[in-house]
Amino acid sequence: MIEVKHISKDFISPKKYPGLKGAIKGLFSNEKIVKRAVDDISFTIRDGEIVGYIGSNGAGKSTTIKMMTGILTPTAGECLVNDVNPGKQRKENARNIGVVFGQRTQLWWDLPLSESFTILKEIYNVSDTDYRERMEFLTDVLELSDFFDRPVRTLSLGQRMRADLGAALLHNPKVLYLDEPTIGLDLVVKDNIRRAIREINEAYRTTVILTTHDIGDIEELCSRIIIIDEGRKIYDGSLEALKDAYGTGRRVSMEVKKPDNIKTLDLAGKLGVLPEECRMEWDQNTLSVTFDKHRLQVPQVMSAVMELTEVQDIRIQETELAEIVKQIYRHGLAPETV
Ligand SMILES: Nc1ncnc2c1ncn2[C@@H]1O[C@H](COP(=O)(O)OP(=O)(O)O)[C@@H](O)[C@H]1O
Ligand SMILES: [Mg+2]
Incomplete structure (x- = not known):
């Protein structure tokens, strides 16, 4: 179990002044600027969870991970990973x-990948039996065999990421921290990495905490997400709950036989809602209606259209998660959902 209790991190840097004169002035000045990168964050993560730690650039994700892994010491608060204080009990x-x-x-x-693994085996004191079993699993899940004997510098970004994942997992850790694991990868490779993470989590109940600003990572992997903004936690809960609270938009697209029959229709008026609660858009013969699921239901919208023309094809979409998250960054969360 991971317990993060009221951690904060301040970065202190010398105050900068503009221009050359400023640079010189800065050399002799003692003025400091304090940047609070993480601000009083608390949460608990149970064994075997996969948690997405998300937020825009500079929100404080990496700083939190660095405190949880013991790379940075919190300015205030405490973090315990299986009762171990990462910064103090390093071994x-x-x-x-x-x-x-x-x-x-x-x-x-410069070494072949295989040698990195041999070195890590020694560092982590992994027994020969465990090593064999572990390597068999990792080689399989991460598909390492194609490039296992090649120097690391010759690997593609995707291969290197798989190799890095394998290296981090060789000693079968209980907790895996991933900071932007799919950054810069193409879709196919992203998919491979996500599948591997899921398999590792299922096979060994490894707890996974990953930071990302790739919404796909979240949708594919995380049952729970923690959202931070400017160092503060603004959401902690399931993806479903988030979608339920924010993903209230629905969009129904209908390909209709006689568009002219509906082009003059005041759909919002007919359904008794405000025009902004039910918007119509046309793309040739396809009419898309966007509305709030709390105000209208799909069948109401459909039957209003079907009264006037035949519908040949229909598609219903929910608001995309990416859109929801953007909305939260922009406006913050409504108080009742925090
Ligand atoms: N070593 C550092 N010194 C000063 N400021 C830092 C340092 N590391 C991070 N910061 C600042 O702290 C904030 C959070 O950074 P970071 O945790 O890297 O964000 P994220 O990973 O969410 O993009 C940013 O404003 C960043 O500029
Ligand atoms: Mg980061």
């Missing part, structure tokens, strides 16, 4: 966790 912590930062590698650049 115990290292046994418990695996970490992958999407933009860096922990592998030895």
